[in-house]
């Protein structure tokens with residue numbers, strides 16, 4: 001099923017335009033919404049999830065007019081917000097059983113089957129008897145996925161789920177999401193480029209409430225092939241390099257020199273050598289040119 005967002009706009013009461021005439025089409029599979037803090041990701045996610053209303057625009061999911069028929073969307077939606085609040089002192093198994101009851105699964109055996117299934121998908125079956133309140137950050141996020149899977153959603157929205165997770169937990173979480181994403185549309189917001197690189201077959205870069213680029217990770221890096229250049233500089237040269245070249249990023253080496261990456265159609269100077277583009281380069285190019293346009 002396709003999600004179509006048309007001319008969506010939202011200005012908060014304090015005058016911040018969080019969504020600015022945004023248009024976006026999202027198909028099935030894993031969709032990454034990549035943007036810096038304040039780009040408008042959460043506002044967009046909450047609006048699609050029917051938790052807040054835009055000023056204007058429309059959202060359609062398959063046959064459902066999302067803004068008009070909120071209940072219909074909620075029936076097929078699984079939403080994992082940025083923070084989930086406090087969990088009661090109950091085991092994961094008992095809590096999921098309770099949620100399943102709330103969602104209308106009346107038969108105890110049906111609930112047992114369902115709860116076992118979602119615990120297995122999210123790799124929490126072994127720790128099902130433990131209190132969710134005592135879970136690690138990564139386990140809590142996976143529990144969030146387990147609970148949203150209870151009503152077999154067609155559209156899953158997860159808002160910055162990997163923020164604050166350690167590398168191992170992040171990896172486990174992404175694996176769970178990858179598995180879940182084979183059966184439905186998953187929209188996944190993040191400011192971590194590697195999340196999108198590892199997980200998504202389609203992506204959009206969001207900044208200032210606008211979509212700067214809608215692409216695929218492969219297409220996006222392919223498009224800048226031969227245009228990313230690197231060289232090693234002394235740290236005190238950075239300012240002059242930034243003034244002269246289109247510097248996308250700089251990273252410290254162990255000897256305190258810097259590796260800079262520059263975007264240019266042709267070799268900027270003899271010291272530069274060309275390197276394979278990365279998704280980070282795509283992201284920085286989009287954000288940089290947006291800042292230059294709006295500055």
Ligand SMILES: Nc1ncnc2c1ncn2[C@@H]1O[C@H](COP(=O)(O)OP(=O)(O)OP(=O)(O)O)[C@@H](O)[C@H]1O
Nearest residue numbers: 012014016018035036037038039040041042043044
């Ligand atoms: N309830 C609100 N009232 C006023 N301004 C808000 C409100 N919620 C968000 N904003 C502002 O709207 C803009 C977009 O915020 P939003 O939370 O949607 O971005 P985000 O990309 O999710 O950022 P983050 O990663 O920091 O959560 C920001 O400038 C933010 O300060």
